[in-house]
Amino acid sequence: MESLVIGQTWPPGEIGDVRVVLFVKLREGLVLDDELIARIKNQIRISTTPRHVPAKVVQVPDIPRTKSNKIVELAVRTWCTGNR
Numbered sequence: 001m002e003s004l005v006i007g008q009t010w011p012p013g014e015i016g017d018v019r020v021v022l023f024v025k026l027r028e029g030l031v032l033d034d035e036l037i038a039r040i041k042n043q044i045r046i047s048t049t050p051r052h053v054p055a056k057v058v059q060v061p062d063i064p065r066t067k068s069n070k071i072v073e074l075a076v077r078t079w080c081t082g083n084r
Contacts, residue, residue: 001026002063005054006077021080022054025063032059 002025010019022040026032037057045053064072 004063004071004073004076006073006080008077008080010055012082019055020052021056021058023058023060023063023076025060032057 004023006021006023007018008021009015010017024032024040030036040057041053064075066072
């Protein structure tokens with residue numbers, strides 16, 4: 001599994017809080033269901049703090065990368081905030 005996490009201003013367009021959004025690329029054949037989301041969130045809660053637990057967990061087909069194979073977090077954050 002690969003993943004990417006961003007902080008998204010919530011609610012959009014307002015000065016409010018920031019929610020954690022986790023994007024996951026699962027192995028072929030796996031599907032992100034409620035049980036897997038609960039397991040992921042629980043593991044994050046145990047390993048870090050409740051503040052780090054994502055508000056949203058989204059399955060994606062791929063994680064964007066640069067030519068040097070680094071994850072492009074800024075592009076995803078920009079897309080999610082609507083600043084295209």
